[in-house]
Amino acid sequence: FFRPLSWWVRKTLMAWRLLLQIVILFSLSLAAAPAAPPHILVVVVDDFGYADVSYHGGKIPTPFLDSLSARGTRLSRYYTHTLCTPSRMSLLTGRYSHLNGFGSGGVLLGPAPYSLPSGVDTLPKELQKFGYSSHAVGKWHLGYTRFKDTPAGSSWGFESYVGLLHGAGGHYSKGIPGHPGGLDAAFYDYARSFSNGTFEPFHDDSHSTKSLTKEAIRVLESHDPAKPLFLYLAYTAAHTPLQAEPEWMAKCSHLAHPTRQAFCGLVVGADEGIRNVTEVAQRVLGENVIVVVTSDNGGMLHVGGLNTPLRGGKNMGYEGGVRSVGFVTDLSQKWFKGGVTYDGLFHIADLMPTLVAVVKGASDPRPCLEAGKGKEPPIGHGFNQWCPLARPGTPSPREDAVLVLDDYTNFVSYIKAPYKLMIGHFGSGEWNTEPQGSYLFESPSVLQIIEEHVQEWMDWYFGTRDLSYFWHEVMHVVMHRFERLLRRDNSTDFAGAGQLILGDPAKGDVLASDQVPRDKIPVQVFNVWEDPEERHNLATENTTLVQELVQHFNQRHWANHPKQFNWALSCDAGLDHLRVLPEKMCSGRTSHLARSILQRSLPSTVPCRFEQPFVPDDDEEPCGKDVTVVNLHAKYKEELSQQARKLVLGALLSIAAFLVSGWVLWKRVLR
Secondary structure (H helix, E strand, O other): OOOOHHHHHHHHHHHHHHHHHHHHHHHHHHHHOOOOOOEEEEEEEOOOOOOOOHHHOOOOOOHHHHHHHHOOEEEOOEEOOOOHHHHHHHHHHOEOHHHHOEOOOOOOOOOOOOOOOOOOOOHHHHHHOOOOEEEEEEOOOOOOOEHHHOOOOOOOOOOEEEEOOOOOOOOOOOEEEOOOOOOOOEEEOOEEEEOOOOEEEOOOOOOHHHHHHHHHHHHHHOOOOOOOEEEEEEOOOOOOOOOOOHHHHHHHOOOOOHHHHHHHHHHHHHHHHHHHHHHHHHHHHOOOEEEEEEEOOOOOHHHOOOOOOOEOOOOOOOHHHHEOOEEEEEOOOOOOOOOEEEOOOEEHHHHHHHHHHHHHHOOOOOOHHHHHOOOOOOOOEOOOOHHHHHOOOOOOOOOEEEEEEEOOOOEEEEEEOOEEEEEEOOOOOOEOOOOOOOOOOOOOOHHHHHHHHHHHHHHHHHOOHHHHHHHHHHHHHHHHHHHHHHHOOOOOOOOOOOOOOOOOHHHOOOOOOOOOOHHHOOEEEEEOOOOOOOOOOOOOOOHHHHHHHHHHHHHHHHOOOOOOEOOOEEEEEOEOOOOOOOOEOOOOOOHHHHHHHHHOOOOOOOOOOOOOOOEOOOOOOOOOOOOEEEEHHHHHHHHHHHHHHHHHHHHHHHHHHHHHHHHHHHHHHHO
């Protein structure tokens, strides 16, 4: 005890140094310890236009999407493909749709015999490597002739799925028209499936948005929060038919046009559904949740979608068709920064590698820049954009983006920042604003006015939009083509589906066509960074720029791109060409009774039946035995021509009867 003071000082310092070393080592071990990987909720909304959310200045109230996106990163230059199928495929595979053998200018029609090529990585499969449980709810539209092509099948890797496999259907009935006639056959499309091969149709006559929200909440509440969850939720709103709940419509009365009001109702419902799902996710899973919200394409103008100030809409290469609604919000603020807008180039294919990088980062404490440095993905694959989202001010690693590459629609839309190159079938390219009068379009043509009135008549005649919405699409195409015919304008439709007009990919030049002179193939170029409304076409005044863009596109993307599946092909079995869809409407062939059956719900007393719902996974025949592959595009065209002739003949007879009746009335009564 009676030691020198210097000894006590020395021992005390040694003890403090040892304690400090223990504290430092403990802190370092905590810093290096793997973080809990985030739960991931990806929400796809259907056909939302750029101006269909109020945070883009739109008139539709979307309070929850506004607040949720404000907590995260709004993607101001976020691009998708122009249609449902290719955008969803790019999201879930992390690469351009055409690399999966499916061109980005079409959608799957009916039971198309398309399968994802073997060996393609998918987001659910990739996340399962890190211990995730993956579930899907909602619209699929990525193939279903074989069970392996459905969400819970071996090609995609979800553990469970609830929803509709087709691209659209009645929001209440879950039914779809059987063929262009609409009334002769109808089919039911709503089921639950599991990775063990179980497939169970079930009845739910609530609105699809409410039904899918309920199913997503069921997945969340039954999940063990200790295990990371990936939930893919794909709403059918705001896709046609325009059917919305009264309480949603009540929030849209400030809009002038009834079609716009109905579209607004679907958007309001989706906003409410996303709010409910997100609140349950926070309650069940905590704050460690990343929420991604994306539209699959721009809004469709003739059914109430709006993309102002952008040009064009869905199924067009213009900005209104491909520059979409998208944002990423990290509820914990641990993985991504919040309250910012990211103006770097971002493609929907970037979501998969970005989310996978975050999950890998949960077990790798290195900063995102260090972890991903110098790793450019193969051409056509998505970029890891974790760093730009986590560190505002970091430039986008992406310099170009393929928006459309399709052999069958002869359509190219391509961005090499800051320019956009478009070749072939551009689309009509209207500029539209919020309707203030009686018509959707600001300065409607005579044919557009006729189209709107005919669509109103169809709603009345069919008695339900479950059936009339298909004819709306037909009427729009017919009127659009007739208008171009009157103007002798073939610039936006210079080739039909299946007729290859663009250059042979094996020759490596998109403009080297054997059928059309090079100078006759339509080309447009816009500086979309400075001219996002695409009002000034640079192609006519800067041929050097066109050549540079075409050369860059040829070298990186066009030359030797994979052979594409013809999206017009489908499995045929007479009128019941949707035979491999989960069985016909529960009441079978219903003829005109389909009106009342589809109007609100199916009779719960009639059981749903299954008859060979899927082609066996190992069947070499694309549609199974005794079922032929047909070009559904050509078949529809033939059937539609017959229906159109009947309608025209009926209209002429009605007019003649009216004139004769008027003449008789004037001749025998009024005189």
